[in-house]
Amino acid sequence: MNKNTAVTIKDIANALNLSASTVSRALRGMPEIHPETRQAVLQLAEDMDYQPNQLAKNLVKSRTKTIGLILPTLSYHFFASMLNSIEEAAMQAGYSVVVCQTNESYLREVAQIQNLLHSQVEGVIMSLARDTSDFEHIYRLQRKNMPLVIFDRYSTDIDASRVIVDNHEAAFKATQHLIENGCQRLGCMAGPPHLLISNERLRGFKDALEHYGLPYNERYVFHNDFTQENTMMQALNMMSLPTPPDGILTMTDRIAFATMYAFKQKGIRIPEDVAIVSFNNEPTCIYLSPSLTSVNQPIQEMGAQVVRLLLKQLENDQPVVAETIVLSTQLMIRESSMVEGRKK
Amino acid sequence: MNKNTAVTIKDIANALNLSASTVSRALRGMPEIHPETRQAVLQLAEDMDYQPNQLAKNLVKSRTKTIGLILPTLSYHFFASMLNSIEEAAMQAGYSVVVCQTNESYLREVAQIQNLLHSQVEGVIMSLARDTSDFEHIYRLQRKNMPLVIFDRYSTDIDASRVIVDNHEAAFKATQHLIENGCQRLGCMAGPPHLLISNERLRGFKDALEHYGLPYNERYVFHNDFTQENTMMQALNMMSLPTPPDGILTMTDRIAFATMYAFKQKGIRIPEDVAIVSFNNEPTCIYLSPSLTSVNQPIQEMGAQVVRLLLKQLENDQPVVAETIVLSTQLMIRESSMVEGRKK
DNA sequence: AACGTAACCGCAAACGTTTGCGGATGATGT
DNA sequence: ACATCATCCGCAAACGTTTGCGGTTACGTT
Numbered sequence: 001m002n003k004n005t006a007v008t009i010k011d012i013a014n015a016l017n018l019s020a021s022t023v024s025r026a027l028r029g030m031p032e033i034h035p036e037t038r039q040a041v042l043q044l045a046e047d048m049d050y051q052p053n054q055l056a057k058n059l060v061k062s063r064t065k066t067i068g069l070i071l072p073t074l075s076y077h078f079f080a081s082m083l084n085s086i087e088e089a090a091m092q093a094g095y096s097v098v099v100c101q102t103n104e105s106y107l108r109e110v111a112q113i114q115n116l117l118h119s120q121v122e123g124v125i126m127s128l129a130r131d132t133s134d135f136e137h138i139y140r141l142q143r144k145n146m147p148l149v150i151f152d153r154y155s156t157d158i159d160a161s162r163v164i165v166d167n168h169e170a171a172f173k174a175t176q177h178l179i180e181n182g183c184q185r186l187g188c189m190a191g192p193p194h195l196l197i198s199n200e201r202l203r204g205f206k207d208a209l210e211h212y213g214l215p216y217n218e219r220y221v222f223h224n225d226f227t228q229e230n231t232m233m234q235a236l237n238m239m240s241l242p243t244p245p246d247g248i249l250t251m252t253d254r255i256a257f258a259t260m261y262a263f264k265q266k267g268i269r270i271p272e273d274v275a276i277v278s279f280n281n282e283p284t285c286i287y288l289s290p291s292l293t294s295v296n297q298p299i300q301e302m303g304a305q306v307v308r309l310l311l312k313q314l315e316n317d318q319p320v321v322a323e324t325i326v327l328s329t330q331l332m333i334r335e336s337s338m339v340e341g342r343k344k
Numbered sequence: 345m346n347k348n349t350a351v352t353i354k355d356i357a358n359a360l361n362l363s364a365s366t367v368s369r370a371l372r373g374m375p376e377i378h379p380e381t382r383q384a385v386l387q388l389a390e391d392m393d394y395q396p397n398q399l400a401k402n403l404v405k406s407r408t409k410t411i412g413l414i415l416p417t418l419s420y421h422f423f424a425s426m427l428n429s430i431e432e433a434a435m436q437a438g439y440s441v442v443v444c445q446t447n448e449s450y451l452r453e454v455a456q457i458q459n460l461l462h463s464q465v466e467g468v469i470m471s472l473a474r475d476t477s478d479f480e481h482i483y484r485l486q487r488k489n490m491p492l493v494i495f496d497r498y499s500t501d502i503d504a505s506r507v508i509v510d511n512h513e514a515a516f517k518a519t520q521h522l523i524e525n526g527c528q529r530l531g532c533m534a535g536p537p538h539l540l541i542s543n544e545r546l547r548g549f550k551d552a553l554e555h556y557g558l559p560y561n562e563r564y565v566f567h568n569d570f571t572q573e574n575t576m577m578q579a580l581n582m583m584s585l586p587t588p589p590d591g592i593l594t595m596t597d598r599i600a601f602a603t604m605y606a607f608k609q610k611g612i613r614i615p616e617d618v619a620i621v622s623f624n625n626e627p628t629c630i631y632l633s634p635s636l637t638s639v640n641q642p643i644q645e646m647g648a649q650v651v652r653l654l655l656k657q658l659e660n661d662q663p664v665v666a667e668t669i670v671l672s673t674q675l676m677i678r679e680s681s682m683v684e685g686r687k688k
Numbered sequence: 689a690a691c692g693t694a695a696c697c698g699c700a701a702a703c704g705t706t707t708g709c710g711g712a713t714g715a716t717g718t
Numbered sequence: 719a720c721a722t723c724a725t726c727c728g729c730a731a732a733c734g735t736t737t738g739c740g741g742t743t744a745c746g747t748t
Contacts, residue, residue, distance in 0.1 A: 008734055019698045024736060034696055054464045055403045056734030060703050064399065065463075066442065073428070080424035084417070087443055096463060098410065098440045099431055119409075119440060120398045257631045264633070287601045289608070289633035352704060363728045368706060378726060400704030404733050 007048045015048075016040055027052070058120075066096045067310060068116035070126035072104050072153070076254065077282040078299070079127065082151070085303025086125060093311055095122075104130035104226070110137040123147035123310045128155060130226060133194045147313035151306050155196055161309040163302055163325040167197050170295045170329040171204025172211075174249055174277045177293070177331060179212050181339050183247025183275055187220040187238050189231065189259060191251045198223075198251050201279070205249050220245055224255065231255050232262035239268055246274055247337075253280040256292055260336075276336045290335030298327050351392045359392075360384055371396070402464075410440045411654060412460035414470035416448050416497070420598065421626040422643070423471065426495065429647025430469060437655055439466075448474040448570070454481040467491035467654045472499060474570060477538045491657035495650050499540055505653040507646055507669040511541050514639045514673040515548025516555075518621045519593055521637070521675060523556050525683050527591030527619055531564040531582050533575065533603060535595045542567075542595050545623070549593050564589055568599065575599050576606035583612055590618055591681075597624040600636055604680075620680045634679030642671050 013023045018037065026033045026041035027050075033041075044050075058064050067090060071079045083099060090097050098121065100112040109129045114137075116124055124146060138158050141148060149161040178186060188205050191198035202221065209216045219241065222234040235258070238245060250256040256278035260270060270276055270290055278285075281296035305325045313320055357367045362381065370377045370385035371394075377385075388394075402408050411434060415423045427443060434441050442465065444456040453473045458481075460468055468490060482502050485492060493505040522530060532549050535542035546565065553560045563585065566578040579602070582589060594600040600622035607614060614620055614634055622629075625640035649669045657664050 006734090010734075020735080021699080021737075022697055024734095025697090028736090032696060037696085051461060053403075053734050054462055055399065055406070055408065056703090057736080058703095059399045059403050059705090059734080060736050062399070062703070074418075074424050074431075075428055077421075077424075080418050080421075083424075083443070084419055084445065087418075087445060091444070091459075096442045096444075096459070098442050099427070100435070100440070101428065101431060115435075115440070117395060118398055257628075261631055284601075284628045284631065287605055287628065288631060350704095354704075364705080365707075365729080366727055368704095369727090372706090376726060381726085397704050400733090401706080402733095403704080403735090404706050406733070 006053070007050050008053065009050075012041060012044055012048065012050060015044060064120050064122055065094060066098055066121050067307075068100065068119075068121035068124040069097050070100050070102060070109065070112050070116070070124060072127060072129050073101050074099070076252075077284075078152075078252075078280050078297070081299045082127075082303055082306075085300045086306055089304045089307040093307065095307075097125075102129040106132040106134070113137050113141055117141070117144065117146070123149075123314055125149050125151065125306055125310060127151055128153040128195075130192055130195065145319070147310055149306055149309045149313075151302060153195065153197055159322050161313070161322045161324065163305045163309065163327065164197070165297050165302075165327050165329050167200035168204040168207070170279070170331075171201035171249065172208045173204075173331055174279075174293075174295055175205045175208035176212075177333065178247040178249065178275055178277055178337060179208065179214065181247075181275065181337055183245075183339070184214065185220070185243060185245045185247070186214065187245035187248045188222070189235065189238075189248060189250040189255050190221060190223045191255075192225055193223045201249075201251055226252070226254065228254075228258045228261075231258035235259040235262045236266060239263070239266070239274070244274070248274055248276050250276060250278045253278050253282045253285060253292065253294055256294070256336075257284070257288070260288065260292070270336050271339045275339050277331075278336075281332050285332070285334065288336075290338075293334045293337035294332055296330045296332050298329070301327055350397070351394050352397065353394075356385060356388055356392065356394060359388060408464050408466055409438060410442055410465050411651075412444065412463075412465040412468040413441050414444050414446060414453065414456050414460070414468060416471060416473050417445055418443070420596075421628075422496070422596075422624050422641070425643045426471075426647055426650075429644045430651055433648050433651040437651065439651075441469075446473040450476040450478070457481050457485055461485070461488065461490070467493075467658055469493050469495065469650055469654060471495050472497040472539075474536055474539065489663070491654055493650055493653045493657075495646060497539065497541055503666050505657070505666045505668065507649045507653065507671065508541070509641050509646075509671050509673050511544035512548040512551070514623070514675075515545035515593065516552045517548075517675055518623075518637075518639055519549045519552035520556075521677065522591040522593065522619055522621055522681060523552065523558065525591075525619060525681055527589075527683070528558065529564070529587060529589045529591070530558065531589035531592045532566070533578065533582075533592060533594040533599050534565060534567045535599075536569055537567045545593075545595055570596070570598065572598075572602045572605075575602040579603040579606045580610060583607070583610070583618070588618070592618055592620050594620060594622045597622050597626045597629060597636065597638055600638070600680075601628070601632070604632065604636070614680050615683045619683050621675075622680075625676050629676070629678065632680075634682075637678045637681040638676050640674045640676050642673070645671055 009020050009023045013020045023041050026038040074080050087097050102109040102112060106129055109132050135157055151163045154162045154164055190202050206216050224230045224234050250259055256276055278292055278294040281294040285292040285294050353364050353367045357364045367385050370382040418424050431441050446453040446456060450473055453476050479501055495507045498506045498508055534546050550560050568574045568578050594603060600620055622636055622638040625638040629636040629638050653667060
């Protein structure tokens with residue numbers, strides 16, 4: 001370990017008959033050091049393979065140059081990709097990121113926040129767990145003036161910067177697409193009932209129905225918990241209603257995958273019997289048969305904006321007002337919703 | 345930020361007319377403190393919402409309780425899942441993990457290692473980038489006695505602990521499965537030619553052919569760079585050989601997905617025209633049509649073993665010998681390889 | 689010859705902890 | 719009465735940096 005061998009600024013200072021402060025200044029290229037001595041210091045530092053001790057540096061500057069990222073889970077493509085783009089953007093800015101997963105659990109979320117608080121991250125980025133409906137832990141974070149930005153799964157009860165997509169519009173357009181392609185009885189596979197973005201999408205779904213004069217029926221709306229079993233069961237239940245839907249909007253691709261899987265096993269044809277439009281546009285969508293129509297979210301852009309908003313809070317020391325960036329989406333139309341024959 | 349308000353051990357000490365050392369000891373429950381004063385300290389710490397400064401603590405103990413994780417990319421399901429399980433296991437042990445992606449680039453790999461060295465992680469876990477064939481940066485890491493464990497993409501030129509699967513055996517069995525299901529002319533979509541695990545799998549493929557007295561032909565082996573375009577092109581090239589293969593082993597699911605996608609567009613039927621067996625067993629495999637036969641790697645177990653090996657090096661201060669754990673795999677048989685009709 | 693002024697560098701404090709050592713206090717044994 | 723010993727606590731150094739302030743040179747100006 002470097003602890004036993006670690007060469008410090010003092011070692012260099014002693015070897016050169018200088019003071020630690022001079023060496024420190026020389027290493028950082030400050031102007032009040034004679035070029036010759038600077039050169040000597042730099043040379044020796046190189047030779048001795050000097051590595052500055054970040055811990056000490058951090059202590060005096062009270063900065064860690066790390067940000068905490070709290071995610072529901074990494075096994076969803078969307079969140080893994082967000083980590084991907086956030087890490088990228090953070091690295092560009094010289095920050096490193098420590099990841100924590102809540103596994104969709106509220107309790108783990110508060111524990112992880114506690115951890116991050118202790119480990120002196122400079123700011124946190126998060127997306128809410130499926131199960132959290134109480135925000136006291138978030139408020140605690142904010143009371144400590146911890147810079148915070150929330151993306152995707154947010155809540156209006158939290159006054160923090162956020163970057164999201166226009167879920168209402170996206171769902172409206174997706175539903176519109178189904179309707180214009182001939183669907184008449186629309187169903188919706190939604191997420192947990194207290195998850196705001198799911199409800200916004202549901203609202204978009206509803207508004208589209210209303211706009212086109214189609215009936216909205218609660219019985220065609222199912223709230224699931226994102227698990228495959230639950231989803232498959234509900235999907236089959238929906239299709240065994242007296243007059244089953246001929247078009248379904250699902251809140252995530254995972255829900256769509258499970259739904260399609262269930263349908264395939266029961267011989268329900270997509271899109272002939274029922275068309276499907278989904279959210280997230282995972283790469284997998286194009287590989288399925290039929291390929292899956294899905295709403296694309298600009299993940300790269302979201303990641304970039306998220307860290308931009310965080311940096312804004314980090315670099316300015318006077319508190320900056322919460323800002324919300326809403327990005328637009330794009331419906332990627334594929335086979336699962338192409339019901340030309342049914343069109344009227 | 346907590347920097348302006350932060351309550352320190354000294355604040356507690358002053359308020360209670362104690363010394364900092366006493367407070368420190370009281371907080372950590374050391375025995376030489378009178379129960380009454382300990383109680384008072386604990387109480388006040390609670391009231392003032394004292395949060396120990398990890399930076400200072402780290403400095404004196406020279407420990408950061410963080411480990412660095414270097415991955416090729418997070419957009420492959422396998423690596424995202426490994427991060428998932430590693431983070432889980434690390435958290436159990438009280439460590440947090442900072443992630444870095446190399447994006448498969450050698451240059452980024454050395455840069456990331458440099459970063460980690462500076463940021464004082466206690467150990468690093470990594471899987472090699474596609475493009476790295478020189479290991480000087482790894483040796484540098486080891487010369488600094490940085491605990492290291494490598495998983496999945498390793499190299500025999502690096503003397504470090506590693507956890508891998510038995511790639512040869514897995515490929516052998518996968519190929520065996522194809523042969524026993526009636527395939528006669530076997531092709532292989534391999535990874536980059538210098539990637540060890542790809543070659544081990546290729547060797548397993550070869551040995552299986554030999555074992556069954558089937559010919560091995562270089563022209564039926566393609567090395568790609570993991571990109572979709574490249575893969576699709578090669579896949580089609582392979583099928584336009586004079587006598588195209590009737591069974592293909594692909595090195596990763598991503599390669600298989602792209603291959604199947606290309607075949608679908610050209611009307612090549614799976615498994616009727618050509619059967620496919622792959623590696624990684626991504627969740628997507630079951631959703632495809634046909635569902636994809638794939639080798640499952642025990643990701644949870646791998647993550648657990650990886651951090652176990654790292655912890656072993658971290659907790660023991662006398663250097664521990666490199667250890668290699670090889671886990672076994674499981675072939676998940678699905679539709680893409682079920683060519684009953686062709687069986688003889 | 690005296691002075692002002694750069695240019696260059698060192699002292700020491702600070703960041704918030706932990707920890708070896710020793711001091712004060714009171715109790716106990718003789 | 720004294721020595722012995724536990725118990726409880728404080729002093730100060732240490733971890734490796736950064737930084738305000740001041741000190742020393744050497745040089746050019748008057």
